[in-house]
Amino acid sequence: MSATIRLQPSGHEVICDSGDTVLSALEKAGYIMPNNCRAGACGECKTKVLDGAFDQGMVLDMALSQEDRANGYGLMCMAKPLTASLDIEFGTIDALQKLFPPREFVPFIVTDKVMRTPTMVEMQLRPLGENLRFWPGQYVMIGDERVGAPLRSYSIANAPRPDGELHLLITKVEGGRTSTWVHEKVSVGDQLLVHGPYGTFVGDPSVETPVLCLASGSGLAPILGLADGALRRGFTWGTTLVFSARTEADVFDQGLMAWWSRKHRTFRSIVTYTGAEPPATAEFTGRIPTMLGQIFPSLEKHSIFIAGNPDFVEACKAACLALGAKPDLVHVEGYFPHWPAEVPPAERLT
Template structure:
């Protein structure tokens, strides 16, 4: 059976099959509901059920609490329905401008940039082009039907290859192959572009870019896209890692800071060891932002990395620094271990 979903306040409508999630149906129909992980972990797709009811598949409690669900809130990425629905959600303009494609790609290089991070470079077919927004991601389609998501680290403005930053997760289905068996010229299939984490170009507000670990990948794409646009908007990048080696493109960030008059870079290391000889900032990366910018009321924030970093940043920036909640854009990197909790 097929059911009708109506989105408030826009009035947009789309059909949803009985075995389909509300988010999947919206993406298929080109309706721009916000989303990130698509698997009940990040909470980006949370909205309200105004009329009707949904059934939720497994999800993380921090993404949708029992109290929120009782109050009518829903995670649309894991919500199905057996009747027509009216939902309330803030739609994302521009999220469906580019077609979602399934494409083959060829591995052209696997460059180790840290003990547990590689830059994977992919060449697309000569007659194909992937259009996407800086910050979006792709999903690799693995042979067993499973999928793994990675953000594009290259800006969407050129005709060159795609680059991805991949951290080794011991025992990880995909990353074990990347680090141990994958070779140049191997073929990988993916689907994309996906996600509503991307640069909003219709604002002139200063931008705070917050990254932890390989959350730097989509942030890098955003910075390079801003450079391509010759945007005058101020950019402040805070990149956090446990050890200095986790800031695997520190030299690139320092070069941006030296060459771009509107760009500042603050590296933050939370667990430096004596032999690191670290002389920079310490502690949690989002706390460094609070120390430097106690008033974020006139800023936009783009945060990407571990869920605990993203969640803490959103809470504290909104509560302590007067950041408008709608100006916090985030992509929480969730692993299979996160989802199993």
């Protein structure tokens, strides 16, 4: 027998098929709920159940204490409804996902640092203590005032992982004190203090449309985070990622793109070259605003995520709207030189 899961305070309803857990029912309906182990061991999916009964299954006490149980909490990765309906605390009044309050001075160790293009380095950071909880698409701030590197914002280029690792893509900016510090001074094994997460460039949890992602330069970072998160939760409406590169040297992560394309039939990755001498193998050339119509005669049904420098973002947004995209389905993240810490409004914080 199927059951109805009612999300509160929005009142949105999701059908939970017989045998499904609450977590899989939410994911099938396009909602994103934090989860790590999907086996009742980590506590990431702990949620308050306001009404109705459920079978909790076998879970670890350290993930759900007796006190949690007494207070009505359950682990949704293992919970199966026993009543015709189950009311759970989930998201905002608009059913948008709640965001985690930013933390300051969180210690991380640089576990790897690799040049991805001639001007962009990828830094991998692993937390020393508790994982920093974030949603795909959000960003953190790093810097070290003592050595003249002010705090600067960098998007997280991956979805949350059990080991808490963050991947940051950092382009060396002419005269940029923090990016120069990262490129020239920060080494593997160093400890960095991270602040965040910030920003609201997160995927709409209830999107039931194909997704188009447009990126240039390190704008690829939040897009990778969003795509990683969506593909991991089995998003099947189709995701196309178009990356704008001047030359072949600007293109990176092609191995990951190939793996995603083979593993997820609904994922497609495209590179368009804007420089005067595109590689002979280039399938697409020209700036995204001019070439997009060749691939998508209409964007009426798409949700669109655009990230890159502000001019790129504006031009792409205008092109998408001209191809029929609905303005409220176009989400943008423009990188400004001094990108401030954007703390989400209180009603969106957990």
